[in-house]
Amino acid sequence: MITVIKIAIIGFGVIGRGVAEVLLEKKEEIQNRIGEYSIVAVCEKDGVAYNPDGLGWEVLKMKGGDFSEGSTVDIIETAEFDVAIEVTPTDIKKGEPGLTHISECLEKGSHVITSNKGPLVVAYSKLQELAERNEVQLMFEATVGGGMPLIKLVRNDLAGNEIDSIRGILNGTCNYILSRMESEKLTYNQVLTEAKELGIAEADPTYDVEGIDSAAKVVIIANALLNMDITYDDVEIEGITAITPEAFEVAMERDYTIRLIGEVSRETGSLKVSPRLISTHHPLAVTGTLNAVQIRTDLAKDIVVIGRGAGQKETSSAIISDLIEIFRK
Amino acid sequence: MAIVSIVVELKDQPGQLLRALEPISRYGGNILGILHQREKMTPLKIIPVEISIKIDENRVEDMINAIKENGVNVRSYNEIRLVATTSALLVGHIIHTDLSDTVRKIDKTGYAEVIDMHINMPQLNEPSTAMITISATGKEKLQDAMKLLNEVCRNKDILVIEPLNEEY
Numbered sequence: 340m341i342t343v344i345k346i347a348i349i350g351f352g353v354i355g356r357g358v359a360e361v362l363l364e365k366k367e368e369i370q371n372r373i374g375e376y377s378i379v380a381v382c383e384k385d386g387v388a389y390n391p392d393g394l395g396w397e398v399l400k401m402k403g404g405d406f407s408e409g410s411t412v413d414i415i416e417t418a419e420f421d422v423a424i425e426v427t428p429t430d431i432k433k434g435e436p437g438l439t440h441i442s443e444c445l446e447k448g449s450h451v452i453t454s455n456k457g458p459l460v461v462a463y464s465k466l467q468e469l470a471e472r473n474e475v476q477l478m479f480e481a482t483v484g485g486g487m488p489l490i491k492l493v494r495n496d497l498a499g500n501e502i503d504s505i506r507g508i509l510n511g512t513c514n515y516i517l518s519r520m521e522s523e524k525l526t527y528n529q530v531l532t533e534a535k536e537l538g539i540a541e542a543d544p545t546y547d548v549e550g551i552d553s554a555a556k557v558v559i560i561a562n563a564l565l566n567m568d569i570t571y572d573d574v575e576i577e578g579i580t581a582i583t584p585e586a587f588e589v590a591m592e593r594d595y596t597i598r599l600i601g602e603v604s605r606e607t608g609s610l611k612v613s614p615r616l617i618s619t620h621h622p623l624a625v626t627g628t629l630n631a632v633q634i635r636t637d638l639a640k641d642i643v644v645i646g647r648g649a650g651q652k653e654t655s656s657a658i659i660s661d662l663i664e665i666f667r668k
Numbered sequence: 669m670a671i672v673s674i675v676v677e678l679k680d681q682p683g684q685l686l687r688a689l690e691p692i693s694r695y696g697g698n699i700l701g702i703l704h705q706r707e708k709m710t711p712l713k714i715i716p717v718e719i720s721i722k723i724d725e726n727r728v729e730d731m732i733n734a735i736k737e738n739g740v741n742v743r744s745y746n747e748i749r750l751v752a753t754t755s756a757l758l759v760g761h762i763i764h765t766d767l768s769d770t771v772r773k774i775d776k777t778g779y780a781e782v783i784d785m786h787i788n789m790p791q792l793n794e795p796s797t798a799m800i801t802i803s804a805t806g807k808e809k810l811q812d813a814m815k816l817l818n819e820v821c822r823n824k825d826i827l828v829i830e831p832l833n834e835e836y
């Protein structure tokens with residue numbers, strides 16, 4: 340019986356700090372649902388903060404030099420905690436450093452909540468087995484769709500349904516670029532420049548615009564929600580860089596627009612990320628940085644969710660809901 | 669234009685096929701495929717041969733009669749209806765990479781046909797865009813045709829943007 344839930348946050352960047360803030364800010368509401376908790380450890384790349392009695396608001400002000408010497412792995416091996424929130428950078432080829440962090444946490448019997456796609460893309464079934472063997476949970480709502488609910492929606496609310504296909508817009512940066520090209524008749528490069536200025540696209544946008552990020556999410560969806568056993572290399576990937584304003588013009592004559600769609604379908608066997616023509620009236624034809632997903636099932640038929648796929652508070656929302664799911668009283 | 673499939677009965681002798689094919693070309697038919705159904709050979713060594721042809725629909729009757737007049741027994745014929753249709757966008761150097769070759773590869777399948785093409789004329793050396801509409805004899809055949817289109821376009825570095833609705 341856990342008296343106080345001890346939380347370790349691994350990776351203290353945008354999301355790590357966002358989650359810490361919500362945990363401190365909404366402490367009362369969340370404690371009403373799961374019982375008392377405290378953040379006992381925060382791990383940065385070059386330092387850690389640890390207090391078995393709990394860290395308070397001061398942790399949010401800490402910067403590089405304020406952390407004590409020590410590594411994340413030291414904390415995982417020596418500190419006592421019930422759940423780790425793993426939010427280090429994504430690497431979809433090797434999954435590190437997250438893969439090591441998550442494996443070691445599960446191994447020592449700690450639940451894990453992550454927004455980091457890499458470890459799940461590289462080793463989903465291995466990590467699930469590890470979690471089961473150690474009787475803990477691995478939760479990852481935030482890896483797909485940020486604040487938009489999908490994983491628990493399918494697992495809990497659509498329980499009993501057979502999932503035929505899941506497809507949709509899984510990358511807000513691409514959706515922003517395409518919907519701006521559509522409405523402003525600008526070229527890909529013009530909109531990309533604008534998106535960089537607004538902080539919507541990264542300086543090196545490859546990961547988003549080439550469809551890599553969407554493909555990583557397709558892998559997670561296929562493995563976790565359609566019980567497939569696929570890897571990143573099984574996904575056919577085509578990005579958005581070759582799309583022209585004229586393509587939108589021609590599409591528009593027939594009331595179509597173009598969106599980057601990730602698709603997992605049992606029926607057609609398709610596993611792909613590619614630009615697709617969609618009717619301007621289709622529920623997936625969302626604009627701006629939104630994400631949108633259509634789930635097709637045998638009983639409930641079609642369900643569409645739309646929401647924000649990224650952002651500090653949005654992604655924290657998914658992490659907090661995973662936390663509540665694990666410890667709900 | 670119509671796609672017609674006819675089954676003629678040919679004796680297992682040289683020169684037989686020519687008697688059936690000659691009227692087809694005389695009436696401007698374009699042969700898409702010839703299939704000898706040897707497994708269906710009769711005890712009298714007569715082999716049914718299925719020929720699919722693309723031809724002006726107004727000339728089908730005359731062509732069939734001409735084949736019969738050539739002494740070839742036509743067992744059956746029927747027009748293949750194109751029941752499934754889809755459109756896709758092509759983006760790239762469509763014209764430089766021989767558009768008609770792309771269309772021909774689809775039309776030659778015998779089960780699918782490019783029924784419409786709308787091209788947005790490019791600026792010099794810029795990629796152009798085309799909305800291509802393909803019909804096929806059935807849903808699965810249409811999927812095969814789209815696969816073929818994707819293959820042809822991949823080799824030519826043309827982006828194919830397919831529609832989302834799987835109900836072709």
Ligand SMILES: NC(=O)c1ccc[n+]([C@@H]2O[C@H](COP(=O)([O-])OP(=O)(O)OC[C@H]3O[C@@H](n4cnc5c(N)ncnc54)[C@H](OP(=O)(O)O)[C@@H]3O)[C@@H](O)[C@H]2O)c1
Binds near residue numbers: 350428482649654
């Ligand atoms: N931002 C979003 O909206 C969003 C949405 C959904 C999912 N995600 C995912 O969530 C994760 C975190 O994203 P983020 O935006 O918070 O990224 P971020 O701001 O770059 O934060 C990651 C943090 O992890 C630290 N780190 C690196 N290696 C570490 C290690 N071995 N031990 C402990 N900390 C380490 C980094 O330190 P250094 O800076 O010193 O390297 C950085 O502070 C990523 O996997 C991302 O893909 C983000």
